[in-house]
Amino acid sequence: MISAAEALKDFKKITPKKIPEVEMFAQGHRACQGCAEVLALRLAAKAVGDKLIAVSATGCMEIISSPYPQTAWLSPWIHVAFENAAAVASGIEAGRKALIRKGRIQDDGAKVVAFAGDGATLDIGMQALSGAMERGHDFTYICLDNEAYMNTGIQRSSATPYGAMTTTSPPGKLSKGQVTWKKNMPAIAAAHNIPYVATASPAYHIDLMNKVKKAVTVPGPAYVHIFSPCPTGWRCPPEMAIETARKIVKARMFPLYEVIDGRYVLSRDIKKPIPVADYLATQRRFRHLKEEDIAYIQSRVDADWDRLMALIKATNPEEEA
Amino acid sequence: MAKRVGLEVSLACSEAVKLANVDVIAAYPITPQTHIVEHLSELVADGHLDAEFVPVESEHSAMSACVGSSAAGARTFTSSSAQGLALMHEILFIAPALRLPIVMAVANRSLSGPISIWNDHSDIMAERDIGWIQTFAENGQEVMDLTLHAFKVAEDHRVTLPMIVNLDGFILTHVIEPIEMPSQEEVDAYLPPFEPQQKLDIANPISMGLVGVPEVYTEARKAMLDALEKSYPVIKEHWDGFAQQFGRQYNPIETHHVDDADTVLVTMGSLGETAMTAVDEMRAAGRKVGQVRIRLWRPFPSGDFLDAISGAKTLVVMDRALSPGADSGPVATEIKSLIYATGGGPYVADFVAGLSGRDVTREDFKQMVDKAEAAAAAGDPMTFEMWGVKE
Numbered sequence: 001m002i003s004a005a006e007a008l009k010d011f012k013k014i015t016p017k018k019i020p021e022v023e024m025f026a027q028g029h030r031a032c033q034g035c036a037e038v039l040a041l042r043l044a045a046k047a048v049g050d051k052l053i054a055v056s057a058t059g060c061m062e063i064i065s066s067p068y069p070q071t072a073w074l075s076p077w078i079h080v081a082f083e084n085a086a087a088v089a090s091g092i093e094a095g096r097k098a099l100i101r102k103g104r105i106q107d108d109g110a111k112v113v114a115f116a117g118d119g120a121t122l123d124i125g126m127q128a129l130s131g132a133m134e135r136g137h138d139f140t141y142i143c144l145d146n147e148a149y150m151n152t153g154i155q156r157s158s159a160t161p162y163g164a165m166t167t168t169s170p171p172g173k174l175s176k177g178q179v180t181w182k183k184n185m186p187a188i189a190a191a192h193n194i195p196y197v198a199t200a201s202p203a204y205h206i207d208l209m210n211k212v213k214k215a216v217t218v219p220g221p222a223y224v225h226i227f228s229p230c231p232t233g234w235r236c237p238p239e240m241a242i243e244t245a246r247k248i249v250k251a252r253m254f255p256l257y258e259v260i261d262g263r264y265v266l267s268r269d270i271k272k273p274i275p276v277a278d279y280l281a282t283q284r285r286f287r288h289l290k291e292e293d294i295a296y297i298q299s300r301v302d303a304d305w306d307r308l309m310a311l312i313k314a315t316n317p318e319e320e321a
Numbered sequence: 322m323a324k325r326v327g328l329e330v331s332l333a334c335s336e337a338v339k340l341a342n343v344d345v346i347a348a349y350p351i352t353p354q355t356h357i358v359e360h361l362s363e364l365v366a367d368g369h370l371d372a373e374f375v376p377v378e379s380e381h382s383a384m385s386a387c388v389g390s391s392a393a394g395a396r397t398f399t400s401s402s403a404q405g406l407a408l409m410h411e412i413l414f415i416a417p418a419l420r421l422p423i424v425m426a427v428a429n430r431s432l433s434g435p436i437s438i439w440n441d442h443s444d445i446m447a448e449r450d451i452g453w454i455q456t457f458a459e460n461g462q463e464v465m466d467l468t469l470h471a472f473k474v475a476e477d478h479r480v481t482l483p484m485i486v487n488l489d490g491f492i493l494t495h496v497i498e499p500i501e502m503p504s505q506e507e508v509d510a511y512l513p514p515f516e517p518q519q520k521l522d523i524a525n526p527i528s529m530g531l532v533g534v535p536e537v538y539t540e541a542r543k544a545m546l547d548a549l550e551k552s553y554p555v556i557k558e559h560w561d562g563f564a565q566q567f568g569r570q571y572n573p574i575e576t577h578h579v580d581d582a583d584t585v586l587v588t589m590g591s592l593g594e595t596a597m598t599a600v601d602e603m604r605a606a607g608r609k610v611g612q613v614r615i616r617l618w619r620p621f622p623s624g625d626f627l628d629a630i631s632g633a634k635t636l637v638v639m640d641r642a643l644s645p646g647a648d649s650g651p652v653a654t655e656i657k658s659l660i661y662a663t664g665g666g667p668y669v670a671d672f673v674a675g676l677s678g679r680d681v682t683r684e685d686f687k688q689m690v691d692k693a694e695a696a697a698a699a700g701d702p703m704t705f706e707m708w709g710v711k712e
Contacts, residue, residue, distance in 0.1 A: 048696025053521050055389070068537050072527035078392055078519040079530035080415055084385035087377065091347060094373040098344040099395055104514070110523045117495060128385065131378030180659075187523055 001136075003197035004261045006216040011217060014047065016211045023051050029072040030064040034238020036245055037228035039143055040202040041115060042144055044226070045075065047209035047300045048216050049274075051109050053092060054078075057085035057116035057125060060151045061144060064236060083124040085114040086132035086141055093137045105295045109139065111216040118145040118159035122183050133192040133221040140215040140222045143185060146230035154233040158183040162300070163293055164285045166233075171288040181300060189223035190259045196222040197259035198267075203246035207256060214258075227254045235284030247279040257312075264312040276301050323503045323567070330461035331356035331494045333502075334400070334426050334486075337468035339370045340508040341424075344395035347375035347386035349407040352438045353490035354428040357381035358400055380405035382414040384423075385532075391421035391483075392529060394520035396472065399423065402490060403430035405442040410448065413675075416483045417452035419520070419529055423483040425453075426468065430490040431588065431677040439678025440490040442590065446642035446651045454484040454552055455619040459593045461498035464488045466569055469503075469512060471560045476515050480552045481654035487618070489591040490680060503567055511566045525587055549620050556617060573622035575614040576629045578604060582611025584690055585633040585667075587692045589615040589652060592639055592674075592681055599686035610690060615652070624661055633667045637689050639681075640673045649705045657703070668697035674683055685709070 004069040013286075014020065024045035031038040040308045041061055045052055049209045052075040062079050065072040077198045080088045093112050116125055121143040129141060149155040156169040158220040165171050169178040190197045196218045200208040208226065217224035227248060236244060248254040250275050256267040280286040309318040328336070334357050338346070346365070348358040361630050364370040375390075377383045391397040399410060406427055415422055422657045431437040432444050445455070454474060458464045475484040488494060519527055533541050557573065564570040575598055579585055588596045593614040603610040613629045617624075630636060640650025647654055653671035662664035670693035673680040685708065696704045 042378075051523060053523060066528060066531040067534055068531040068541075071527050071531060074526060076523060076526040077528045078389070078419075078521060080385060080388050080419075081411055084382060084412065087382035088389035089383035090375060090377075090382075091345065091605030092393045093389075094345050094347070094386065095393030095395030096396070098371070098373045099393070102344065104344075105394065108523055127378060129383045131382055134378070135375065207494035239516055254686045257449075 001219050003221055007218045008214055008260070009019040011214060014206060015212060016206060019209070020046050020049055022046060024048065024050065024052050024073070024075045026074055026076045027067070029295050030067070031060070032232045032238070034231040034241045035266045036066065036202050036241040037230060038297065040144055040208065040226045043202060043205055043209050044115070044212040044224070047212040048111050048113055050075070051111045053112050054087045055085050055092065055114040057114070057120035058082035059117040059120055060146070061115060061117070063151060082120055083127060084128050085116045085120060085233045089139045089141070090115040090135060091131040091138040093139050098197050112138070113140045113142060113216065115142050115144060117150070118143060118147060119149045119157040122158045122185050133189065133223065135193050136220050138219055138221070140212070140224065142212065142229045145227050146233060148233055150230050150233045151154060153193045159185070163289050165288065166285070171306070176293055178289065186223065186225045186259070190262070192221070193262060194221040194223060195219065195261055199225045199227070199254065199256055201227045201245045201249050201256060201280050202255060203242050204247065204256060204268065211258065233285070236282050240282055244279070244282065248273065250274045251276045251279040251301065253279060253301050254306065255305065255308055257308065266312055322609070323501050323507060326500055326502050327497050328461065328500045329356060329495065329497050330464050330488065330501070330583065332360045332518050333363065334468055334488065334498045335360035335466040336399050336502060337465045339364050340503065340505060341396065341469060341472045341548050342374055343370070343372050343398045343513055344374045345375060345387070345390040345397045346399065347377050347383045347397070348399050349377050349380045349383045349401070349405060351380070351402045351431065353430060353494045354400045354402040354405070354426070357426055357428065358496060362375055362666065373573060376515065380408040381412065384409040384416070387423045388412060388416055389421065389698045391423050392419065392521050394515070394517040394522070396515040397423045400426040400428065401516070402428045406448060407432060412455065413448055413451040415530070416675065417549070418443055418541070420481045420548065421483055422481055423636055424468070424471045425483070425485050426484050427487050428494045429487055437677040438490070439584070440492050441676045442641035444642065445485070446644070449619070449651060452482070452549060453619065454482055454549070454556065455487060456485070456617055457487045457577065457590045457615065458493065459591055459614065461493065461500050462569070464493060465500055465502070466571065469508060470559055470563055470571070473512050474552065474556050477555050478518055480548065480555050482548055482552060487590060492591045507566060511563065519653055521623070553620050570617060572625070573617035574625040574629050575616055577607055577612040577614070579611035579613060580632065581609055582633055583609040584611070584635040584637060585630050586612045586686060586690065587615065587636055587638040587652065587656065588612065589618065589639070592641070595681065596639070596686050599683040602683060603687060603690065621655060626656070626659065627663065629641070630667060635668045635670065635693050637693045638669060639672045639675070640671055641675050643673055645696070653705070668693070668703065670704040671694060672706055672708045679709065681708070704709040
């Protein structure tokens with residue numbers, strides 16, 4: 001198998017003037033007003049184009065797109081269950097591979113892409129995802145991370161950020177809300193030594209589409225983690241969703257980067273970060289936090305950024321010379 | 322030409338899957354299913370079978386990958402047992418709802434706890450209502466034949482449903498038996514390549530697995546139920562076709578000396594052969610005893626069963642799983658409800674026997690018949706007993 005870098009050598013970037021016109025996810029779906037997750041999904045599907053075979057985990061994007069007899073999917077699409085999108089995708093890939101090899105179907109260049117929320121990825125579907133990545137199937141897995149179980153009513157997941165209020169991490173006399181730090185899923189994906197891992201935000205839509213396009217271009221498993229603001233669950237105004245998706249990047253709280261063949265590459269350097277307090281302020285899920293809590297979050301964010309910079313340095317030794 | 326070989330029954334299953342020229346096998350190892358998937362992975366590794374062997378990280382993913390593979394239009398096989406089958410449980414319901422003709426061999430084994438690797442039917446009885454077609458094999462030849470038949474039925478466009486072939490763990494999976502192995506040409510003549518009715522295809526996009534709101538859920542389930550009921554004549558048709566091609570006839574309900582029998586033993590799976598010997602011995606002793614073997618468990622062949630037992634005064638039902646809290650095991654519960662609808666029928670004695678591979682001998686069958694006949698004659702309430710419990 002060729003390396004991701006090799007496969008991306010002649011990569012044709014999507015530019016603001018060359019945004020694909022094709023849509024694979026139709027209007028008229030039932031997502032909430034201001035949902036940045038469905039926007040991210042539409043952009044990702046657009047970036048893959050008419051070669052897309054989509055798999056959805058159970059969750060917001062699945063229910064809003066497929067109340068029988070309606071569907072928002074213009075591509076072939078399958079939903080099976082909550083925790084198994086990666087396993088289903090691996091089966092589709094294996095089935096097609098066998099049929100192509102045996103001459104029973106033409107190689108039409110279809111791209112198998114699984115879409116799942118943070119709960120379906122970081123919690124209940126982690127095992128299936130790890131297995132599919134380890135086995136090396138040629139597929140892309142996109143985690144649309146809105147930082148809680150929104151479909152069931154805003155319960156905490158392991159992607160919920162420290163301090164956030166959810167319906168199962170309520171702030172109270174004995175609690176600050178979510179008491180754990182967000183699980184670092186892109187790092188877990190990268191630890192599988194897969195060819196391509198990236199983080200993306202719908203506020204940087206060209207970057208997002210290019211990363212998805214790269215993910216489906218490289219042979220083997222690819223993982224893209226997309227920060228997906230949920231105004232309903234985060235208690236922020238719908239018109240602030242994209243602004244929120246921008247602020248978290250500017251606060252260095254959700255760095256945009258790629259891991260190509262194990263090499264970390266920063267997509268957007270944030271030389272003058274905004275304070276995390278600015279990011280937290282517009283979302284009522286954080287409004288109970290005290291100054292010392294915010295100071296703690298700032299210190300962890302700074303440490304995580306430093307660690308990422310160290311990883312970039314460690315995996316790009318030639319650039320040091 | 323077919324050839325007669327000595328083969329472990331698990332390997333006979335794998336060889337049938339190879340003869341079916343399957344495209345994808347997604348499986349996770351669990352005793353006593355392991356030899357089936359080990360041999361398949363060898364066949365793939367040696368180039369004897371052109372298929373993708375997907376060594377998944379759990380049975381949940383095995384069934385999920387099978388769903389994906391079948392939805393992509395590939396002929397798909399898996400195998401499991403006990404805890405593995407239970408881990409698949411959630412996805413087992415979804416495969417028939419999506420009308421995916423996956424074939425699975427279940428090497429029947431006790432469910433925990435306590436943990437036990439040995440044979441009974443507690444694993445498959447917990448999956449009674451998943452909506453798959455289910456058959457039970459009694460010996461190695463049947464395992465081979467029923468596996469080939471399963472692909473033929475499941476993929477028939479009048480059916481398009483997944484199908485399970487049950488074979489008793491160890492008692493069948495790990496014994497070597499003489500097997501008549503059909504040639505590739507014979508199998509190809511019986512089983513054409515899989516032509517999916519619909520599949521995930523970028524040239525013809527469809528959505529699979531949509532949300533069933535209350536206005537459509539009931540109708541969707543009814544459609545699945547209708548498909549399962551309508552599979553019955555096709556199952557029989559393809560057994561008849563099998564007999565023409567290979568010379569071995571199978572029926573949904575198999576009978577042995579039932580015509581003038583007062584008492585009929587009802588078995589499912591490998592106990593059937595021991596029971597048959599016991600029946601022959603009782604016949605030799607002048608007793609009017611017969612036997613019914615349930616080969617097709619789902620859809621249950623109610624008419625065939627009632628015909629087979631129409632002359633019987635007493636039924637002696639073998640259950641190999643418990644239904645805790647119910648007044649009998651799952652097979653007897655099924656039979657009692659069927660007989661109740663006829664407004665009469667025989668006395669039904671139910672024995673839960675052979676749990677976790679415990680032997681059920683000819684002598685046991687004779688004692689059960691004695692006990693059942695005595696209870697029926699005395700007009701006792703219908704008997705339910707866990708057989709051979711040590712005090």
